[in-house]
Structure formats: C-alpha cells, structure tokens
Amino acid sequence: MNKIGRLNNIVLYLKEHNGASIKELATAFNVSEMTIRRDLTLLESKHVIKLVHGAAIFNNDDSVSFGEVDYDLLNESSKQSLEKLKIGQFAASLVEPNDTIILDTGTTTEQIAHYLPTNMPLTVLCYNMNTLMAISNKPNINIIFAGGYYYKNLQLFQSPEGVKMIRRIRANKAFISASGVSQKLGVTCVEQIEVDTKQAAISSSLSKILVFDSSKLDKIGPSYFAQITDFDAIITDNNIPEDWIEFLKTTNIKLYTV
Incomplete structure (x- = not known):
C-alpha cells in the first residue's frame, strides 16, 4: 500500500x-x-x-476546516473517508473485463483504483500520482499515463500534450470527481488547471460517471467544467437530500447510492 x-x-x-x-x-x-x-x-x-x-x-x-485556498489532496483524503471508500468500491464493481477506463484526479477516484480487480484485464488511463501508485502493482492492468507539469497539492500531472493524448483515447467509462455540484451552476472543481483535463476525459468516454460524496452537493467550486446532464450516472453516498433525488428523477441520469 x-x-x-x-x-x-x-x-x-x-x-x-x-x-x-x-x-x-x-x-x-x-x-x-x-x-x-x-x-x-x-x-x-x-x-x-x-x-x-x-x-x-x-x-x-x-x-x-482546511479551506479551498489551501487545498491539498492529503487533507481532502481525510474528509468523508468512509463514504469515499464505499463509493470507490461500488464504482470499481461496474468495471467489466477488457474495459478501457479513465480515472480522474481526486481522493474518491483513488479509492476506485484501490478496488479495481486484480484478475481482470483492463486498460486504465490516469494522470494523478496517487492513482498511478494505487494501480502500479496490479497485474492485468495496462496503464496509460498522461503526464506533464506536476501540481503537488493536487498530485496532478497536466500539460497541453497530456490533454491532447487523453482526447485521442477512447474509453468505455470515465469516473470523474468534483468539489462542487449545483443544480443551477453545474459541476465544479478547485483549480482551473484541472478543467481541460476533466473535459478531455469526458469527451473521450462512452459512459461518463460522476463520483462524489454528498457533502459536495449544493457547493460551488471556483472552476466550472461540466453540466450535471453531461453525465450518464452519479455515484454518491446515501446521505443525498430528497430534493436532489427528486431533481435527478427529472433527468436521464442513473443514480447509485451506497
């Protein structure tokens, strides 16, 4: 580990x-x-x-409170940690043999990486140090790593070349994280530097799956990258408020709660 x-x-x-x-x-x-x-x-x-x-x-x-100004992935990993573990475990169960998947930056997506099966042939595209470390020793996983400049607080590698590489890939599923999810203002993240990479991952995937713990609901991060309706499915914990459940029923988004 x-x-x-x-x-x-x-x-x-x-x-x-x-x-x-x-x-x-x-x-x-x-x-x-x-x-x-x-x-x-x-x-x-x-x-x-x-x-x-x-x-x-x-x-x-x-x-x-750690605050968004001093955002650090290690700090973030301690928040809602049990919920993130359950979300990651369930998300990993949706992966099928020979899938090509994209794992976005974040601590919830890291949990998906930990729970990916070791006996299933997969191709995983990632661009975060924590995710790369989680899958580096798993047999039967082919790894595609989109590199670039290293942003230590996010453990993210990002570059124009890396974004172009992601856009050339075609994936069955992309698991995308968020720091805020708003019915009015869409899906947001902490740093503007994440936006191009997230949008590339979304555009390159057949199935777009948004993963977040329910504390992110009705929060707005500084950097917008997608509408809620850009996603085919949402995986979150069972503390999701009733008004959100009713809202998602009006869309074509599949809701999974764990």
Whole structure:
C-alpha cells in the first residue's frame, strides 16, 4: 500500500475503532512503529487526528476546516473517508473485463483504483500520482499515463500534450470527481488547471460517471467544467437530500447510492 493509501486507511481505522495505539496500527498495516509514528505526526499536523500518550484518536472537532485556498489532496483524503471508500468500491464493481477506463484526479477516484480487480484485464488511463501508485502493482492492468507539469497539492500531472493524448483515447467509462455540484451552476472543481483535463476525459468516454460524496452537493467550486446532464450516472453516498433525488428523477441520469 502506498503512503497516501495508508494514511487514508489509518484515518478510516481510527474512525471505526474510536482510536488505536501505535503498536496496534503498526500491526494492522504491517509496517514499523517508526513508520506509523511518522504517519501520525503528519496527520496530527493537518489536524486530522490527535496523539495522546502513545495512541491516536480521530479529530471530531467540526470547527476544523482546511479551506479551498489551501487545498491539498492529503487533507481532502481525510474528509468523508468512509463514504469515499464505499463509493470507490461500488464504482470499481461496474468495471467489466477488457474495459478501457479513465480515472480522474481526486481522493474518491483513488479509492476506485484501490478496488479495481486484480484478475481482470483492463486498460486504465490516469494522470494523478496517487492513482498511478494505487494501480502500479496490479497485474492485468495496462496503464496509460498522461503526464506533464506536476501540481503537488493536487498530485496532478497536466500539460497541453497530456490533454491532447487523453482526447485521442477512447474509453468505455470515465469516473470523474468534483468539489462542487449545483443544480443551477453545474459541476465544479478547485483549480482551473484541472478543467481541460476533466473535459478531455469526458469527451473521450462512452459512459461518463460522476463520483462524489454528498457533502459536495449544493457547493460551488471556483472552476466550472461540466453540466450535471453531461453525465450518464452519479455515484454518491446515501446521505443525498430528497430534493436532489427528486431533481435527478427529472433527468436521464442513473443514480447509485451506497
């Protein structure tokens, strides 16, 4: 498991077990106690967890907010982490043998990468470090990586050449993430630099699937990239409000809740 994946799963473990000792975490994740200490120190610096006498607990302080200005993928991975895991697991179950799929930037799409089957022949196009690491050791997956300049806070590689490459690919399914989904103002993301890549992925795919946890509903990010009706399906958690369920019934979008 790569570091980002391990950090995300440490947060899940702490939420589900109401805390854990350093020794317990080291055993659970099959790493040294020194590695766990480094992981926990990083998570504590991000105000995700609290360290108390050789143990760690999840920070349930609702006042903690990372804010969009200081957006960082590691910070984002700790939010709604259980919901993202379930969304990723379900989304991966929709993949069929010999599919070519595109995995967009984000922490929810990273979970899809973790749950892709190892015994199924697939081709995966991606452009994020966290996603690449999650699939790099999976047998039977052919990887296409659209490279470019590295944006560390997003773990995104982006370039005009990379966008052109994505537009030349034809995929069965694209799993696209969002930081905001609004009935009036459409689907948005954090950084303008993401827009061309996301739009290229959408235009190159037969089936466009939007994946996000329900906290993104009625939020508006700074950078618009699509209308809700540009998507064939939405996968989110079962906390979706009733007005959204009714709204989506008026469209041709298939709604999956997990």
